[in-house]
Amino acid sequence: MDAAISSALFAATCLVVALAVLRADRRVTAVTAAATALYLGLDDFVTGLPHLIPALDFLGGRWNWSGKVLSLALSVAVIVALRLSPDALGFRFRQEHPRLAWMSLAGFVAWGAMLGAIFQPGMADPETLAFQATMPGLAEEIVYRGIAPAVLLGLINSRPHVSDVPWAVIIGTSLMFGVWHALSFSQGSIDFEVMSGLFPMIGSIAGGWLRFKTRSLLIPVLGHALANVAFHVAGGPGG
Numbered sequence: 628m629d630a631a632i633s634s635a636l637f638a639a640t641c642l643v644v645a646l647a648v649l650r651a652d653r654r655v656t657a658v659t660a661a662a663t664a665l666y667l668g669l670d671d672f673v674t675g676l677p678h679l680i681p682a683l684d685f686l687g688g689r690w691n692w693s694g695k696v697l698s699l700a701l702s703v704a705v706i707v708a709l710r711l712s713p714d715a716l717g718f719r720f721r722q723e724h725p726r727l728a729w730m731s732l733a734g735f736v737a738w739g740a741m742l743g744a745i746f747q748p749g750m751a752d753p754e755t756l757a758f759q760a761t762m763p764g765l766a767e768e769i770v771y772r773g774i775a776p777a778v779l780l781g782l783i784n785s786r787p788h789v790s791d792v793p794w795a796v797i798i799g800t801s802l803m804f805g806v807w808h809a810l811s812f813s814q815g816s817i818d819f820e821v822m823s824g825l826f827p828m829i830g831s832i833a834g835g836w837l838r839f840k841t842r843s844l845l846i847p848v849l850g851h852a853l854a855n856v857a858f859h860v861a862g863g864p865g866g
Contacts, residue, residue: 630675633812638668640810641803645779651795654780663778666705667803670770674698688754695762702769705778715782716773717844728841732850734833739854742826743861751859759859764852771804771831772838772847788842797835804831830854 645660677684677693686692706716713719722728751759776796780789809824810817834847 629813630672630679633810634668634672634675636812636817637671637807637810638664640806641667644799644802644806648779648795648799652780652793654789654793655796656781659779659781663775666778667770667775667807670698670701671807673701674766688758690754690758690762692758692762695766698766698770702766702774705774709778709783710785711774711777711783712785712787714788714842715777715786716769717788717838717842718773719843720845722841722843722846724841728837728843728846731833731837731846732853735830735850735854736857738830739857740861743858747858747862749862751862755859756856759855760852763855764848764850767804768834768838768844768848768851771800771807772834773844775800775803776835776838789839792836792839797832797839801828801831801835804828 642661642664645655645663646657649655649657649660674691674694674697676697677691683697684693686696705711776793777783779796779800780793782789805824805828807824808827809820811820812818830851834850837846837850838844
Protein backbone atom coordinates (compact mmCIF):
# COMPACT_ATOMS: atom_id res chain seq x y z
CA MET A 628 0.00 0.00 0.00
CA ASP A 629 2.83 2.41 0.84
CA ALA A 630 4.32 1.89 -2.62
CA ALA A 631 1.01 2.67 -4.33
CA ILE A 632 0.50 5.78 -2.20
CA SER A 633 4.06 6.94 -2.88
CA SER A 634 3.58 6.53 -6.64
CA ALA A 635 0.23 8.33 -6.49
CA LEU A 636 1.79 11.23 -4.57
CA PHE A 637 4.58 11.40 -7.12
CA ALA A 638 2.09 11.39 -10.01
CA ALA A 639 0.10 14.17 -8.35
CA THR A 640 3.26 16.24 -7.92
CA CYS A 641 4.16 15.67 -11.57
CA LEU A 642 0.68 16.83 -12.58
CA VAL A 643 1.14 20.10 -10.67
CA VAL A 644 4.51 20.64 -12.35
CA ALA A 645 3.14 19.74 -15.79
CA LEU A 646 0.25 22.17 -15.40
CA ALA A 647 2.76 24.89 -14.53
CA VAL A 648 4.68 24.01 -17.71
CA LEU A 649 1.40 24.36 -19.61
CA ARG A 650 1.30 28.04 -18.70
CA ALA A 651 4.77 28.58 -20.17
CA ASP A 652 4.49 26.45 -23.32
CA ARG A 653 1.22 26.46 -25.25
CA ARG A 654 2.02 23.17 -26.94
CA VAL A 655 1.40 21.47 -23.59
CA THR A 656 -2.28 20.78 -22.86
CA ALA A 657 -4.19 19.58 -19.82
CA VAL A 658 -4.52 16.17 -21.49
CA THR A 659 -0.81 15.79 -22.22
CA ALA A 660 0.04 17.05 -18.72
CA ALA A 661 -2.25 14.44 -17.15
CA ALA A 662 -0.93 11.70 -19.45
CA THR A 663 2.67 12.52 -18.54
CA ALA A 664 1.91 12.51 -14.80
CA LEU A 665 0.05 9.20 -15.09
CA TYR A 666 2.90 7.60 -17.03
CA LEU A 667 5.58 8.76 -14.57
CA GLY A 668 3.56 7.56 -11.58
CA LEU A 669 3.05 4.20 -13.25
CA ASP A 670 6.74 3.96 -14.11
CA ASP A 671 7.63 4.63 -10.48
CA PHE A 672 5.26 1.89 -9.32
CA VAL A 673 6.42 -0.63 -11.93
CA THR A 674 10.08 0.02 -11.14
CA GLY A 675 9.44 -0.83 -7.48
CA LEU A 676 7.43 -4.00 -8.12
CA PRO A 677 10.36 -6.41 -7.52
CA HIS A 678 10.54 -5.11 -3.95
CA LEU A 679 6.85 -5.93 -3.46
CA ILE A 680 6.58 -9.21 -5.38
CA PRO A 681 9.69 -11.41 -5.00
CA ALA A 682 8.73 -13.46 -8.06
CA LEU A 683 9.26 -10.34 -10.20
CA ASP A 684 12.85 -10.01 -9.02
CA PHE A 685 13.85 -12.36 -11.83
CA LEU A 686 17.39 -11.00 -12.22
CA GLY A 687 18.32 -10.86 -8.54
CA GLY A 688 21.34 -8.94 -7.28
CA ARG A 689 21.72 -6.15 -4.75
CA TRP A 690 20.53 -3.52 -7.19
CA ASN A 691 17.10 -3.28 -8.81
CA TRP A 692 18.00 -4.80 -12.17
CA SER A 693 14.55 -6.33 -12.58
CA GLY A 694 12.78 -3.07 -11.81
CA LYS A 695 14.72 -1.27 -14.53
CA VAL A 696 13.87 -4.00 -17.04
CA LEU A 697 10.19 -3.61 -16.12
CA SER A 698 10.54 0.16 -16.61
CA LEU A 699 12.01 -0.43 -20.07
CA ALA A 700 9.15 -2.81 -20.89
CA LEU A 701 6.62 -0.16 -19.86
CA SER A 702 8.45 2.40 -22.00
CA VAL A 703 8.20 0.12 -25.03
CA ALA A 704 4.47 -0.38 -24.39
CA VAL A 705 3.86 3.38 -24.13
CA ILE A 706 5.92 4.12 -27.26
CA VAL A 707 3.89 1.59 -29.24
CA ALA A 708 0.51 2.60 -27.78
CA LEU A 709 1.04 6.33 -28.41
CA ARG A 710 2.89 5.80 -31.70
CA LEU A 711 5.82 7.94 -30.57
CA SER A 712 8.23 8.26 -33.47
CA PRO A 713 11.98 7.63 -33.07
CA ASP A 714 12.57 11.22 -34.16
CA ALA A 715 10.26 12.62 -31.46
CA LEU A 716 12.06 10.52 -28.83
CA GLY A 717 15.59 11.34 -29.99
CA PHE A 718 16.28 7.73 -30.96
CA ARG A 719 19.11 8.35 -33.37
CA PHE A 720 22.92 8.24 -33.34
CA ARG A 721 23.60 11.27 -35.53
CA GLN A 722 24.19 14.39 -33.47
CA GLU A 723 23.44 18.00 -34.26
CA HIS A 724 26.41 20.06 -32.98
CA PRO A 725 28.57 16.91 -32.60
CA ARG A 726 31.57 18.68 -31.06
CA LEU A 727 29.40 20.12 -28.30
CA ALA A 728 27.75 16.74 -27.83
CA TRP A 729 30.92 14.73 -27.32
CA MET A 730 32.74 17.41 -25.31
CA SER A 731 29.80 17.50 -22.89
CA LEU A 732 30.60 13.95 -21.80
CA ALA A 733 33.69 15.27 -20.02
CA GLY A 734 31.42 17.63 -18.12
CA PHE A 735 29.23 14.75 -16.97
CA VAL A 736 32.27 12.83 -15.76
CA ALA A 737 33.59 15.86 -13.87
CA TRP A 738 30.17 16.48 -12.33
CA GLY A 739 29.82 12.88 -11.14
CA ALA A 740 33.39 12.74 -9.84
CA MET A 741 32.99 15.98 -7.90
CA LEU A 742 29.83 14.75 -6.20
CA GLY A 743 31.41 11.35 -5.55
CA ALA A 744 34.46 12.91 -3.92
CA ILE A 745 32.14 14.82 -1.59
CA PHE A 746 29.41 12.28 -0.82
CA GLN A 747 30.67 8.78 -1.71
CA PRO A 748 32.35 7.07 1.28
CA GLY A 749 34.27 4.43 -0.68
CA MET A 750 34.76 2.77 -4.05
CA ALA A 751 31.86 0.61 -5.24
CA ASP A 752 31.85 -3.13 -5.83
CA PRO A 753 31.73 -4.60 -9.37
CA GLU A 754 27.96 -5.14 -9.39
CA THR A 755 27.36 -1.53 -8.42
CA LEU A 756 29.63 -0.29 -11.20
CA ALA A 757 28.00 -2.60 -13.75
CA PHE A 758 24.51 -1.48 -12.75
CA GLN A 759 25.38 2.23 -12.72
CA ALA A 760 27.07 1.94 -16.12
CA THR A 761 23.97 0.49 -17.74
CA MET A 762 20.49 0.52 -16.22
CA PRO A 763 19.83 4.00 -14.75
CA GLY A 764 21.18 5.89 -17.74
CA LEU A 765 19.24 3.81 -20.24
CA ALA A 766 15.92 3.38 -18.45
CA GLU A 767 15.70 6.80 -16.79
CA GLU A 768 16.78 8.84 -19.79
CA ILE A 769 14.23 7.13 -22.02
CA VAL A 770 11.56 7.97 -19.45
CA TYR A 771 12.52 11.52 -18.47
CA ARG A 772 14.36 12.85 -21.52
CA GLY A 773 12.61 10.81 -24.17
CA ILE A 774 9.00 9.83 -23.48
CA ALA A 775 7.95 12.43 -20.89
CA PRO A 776 8.95 15.49 -22.99
CA ALA A 777 7.44 13.94 -26.12
CA VAL A 778 4.11 13.27 -24.41
CA LEU A 779 4.05 16.71 -22.78
CA LEU A 780 4.59 18.33 -26.17
CA GLY A 781 1.93 16.15 -27.76
CA LEU A 782 4.32 14.40 -30.14
CA ILE A 783 2.07 11.35 -30.46
CA ASN A 784 0.79 9.55 -33.55
CA SER A 785 4.21 9.71 -35.22
CA ARG A 786 4.58 13.48 -34.97
CA PRO A 787 8.22 14.59 -35.52
CA HIS A 788 10.74 16.28 -33.26
CA VAL A 789 10.21 19.94 -32.37
CA SER A 790 12.54 22.47 -33.96
CA ASP A 791 13.36 24.50 -30.84
CA VAL A 792 14.72 23.92 -27.33
CA PRO A 793 11.57 23.85 -25.14
CA TRP A 794 13.02 25.20 -21.90
CA ALA A 795 9.80 25.03 -19.89
CA VAL A 796 9.48 21.33 -20.72
CA ILE A 797 13.15 20.67 -19.95
CA ILE A 798 12.97 22.39 -16.56
CA GLY A 799 9.62 20.79 -15.75
CA THR A 800 10.75 17.23 -16.50
CA SER A 801 14.02 17.87 -14.67
CA LEU A 802 12.05 18.96 -11.61
CA MET A 803 9.95 15.81 -11.88
CA PHE A 804 13.17 13.77 -12.05
CA GLY A 805 14.48 15.48 -8.93
CA VAL A 806 11.21 14.88 -7.06
CA TRP A 807 11.35 11.22 -8.07
CA HIS A 808 14.69 10.91 -6.28
CA ALA A 809 13.58 12.92 -3.25
CA LEU A 810 9.98 11.92 -2.47
CA SER A 811 8.96 8.81 -0.54
CA PHE A 812 6.07 7.59 1.59
CA SER A 813 6.36 5.03 4.37
CA GLN A 814 4.18 4.09 7.34
CA GLY A 815 1.91 7.07 6.91
CA SER A 816 4.74 9.59 6.67
CA ILE A 817 5.91 11.62 3.67
CA ASP A 818 9.65 12.17 3.40
CA PHE A 819 11.38 14.58 1.05
CA GLU A 820 15.19 14.55 0.87
CA VAL A 821 16.07 17.84 -0.79
CA MET A 822 19.71 16.99 -1.46
CA SER A 823 18.76 13.62 -2.98
CA GLY A 824 16.67 15.43 -5.55
CA LEU A 825 18.69 18.60 -6.11
CA PHE A 826 21.75 17.16 -7.85
CA PRO A 827 19.84 14.80 -10.19
CA MET A 828 17.63 17.75 -11.15
CA ILE A 829 20.63 19.94 -11.99
CA GLY A 830 22.26 17.20 -14.05
CA SER A 831 19.03 16.49 -15.88
CA ILE A 832 18.63 20.11 -16.95
CA ALA A 833 21.93 19.74 -18.79
CA GLY A 834 20.83 16.38 -20.17
CA GLY A 835 17.49 17.77 -21.29
CA TRP A 836 19.13 20.68 -23.05
CA LEU A 837 21.54 18.35 -24.83
CA ARG A 838 18.72 16.03 -25.83
CA PHE A 839 16.99 18.85 -27.75
CA LYS A 840 20.13 20.66 -28.87
CA THR A 841 21.58 17.52 -30.44
CA ARG A 842 18.16 16.06 -31.36
CA SER A 843 19.42 12.78 -29.91
CA LEU A 844 19.06 10.88 -26.65
CA LEU A 845 22.49 9.27 -27.03
CA ILE A 846 24.55 11.88 -25.16
CA PRO A 847 22.15 12.11 -22.19
CA VAL A 848 22.20 8.31 -21.86
CA LEU A 849 26.00 8.11 -22.05
CA GLY A 850 26.46 11.18 -19.85
CA HIS A 851 24.14 9.79 -17.17
CA ALA A 852 25.98 6.47 -17.16
CA LEU A 853 29.44 8.07 -17.04
CA ALA A 854 28.43 10.47 -14.27
CA ASN A 855 27.05 7.60 -12.18
CA VAL A 856 30.21 5.52 -12.63
CA ALA A 857 32.44 8.52 -11.87
CA PHE A 858 30.45 9.17 -8.70
CA HIS A 859 31.02 5.64 -7.41
CA VAL A 860 34.67 5.51 -8.44
CA ALA A 861 35.64 8.93 -7.06
CA GLY A 862 35.30 7.95 -3.43
CA GLY A 863 38.29 5.65 -3.76
CA PRO A 864 39.12 2.59 -1.64
CA GLY A 865 39.40 4.57 1.56
CA GLY A 866 36.47 6.93 1.03
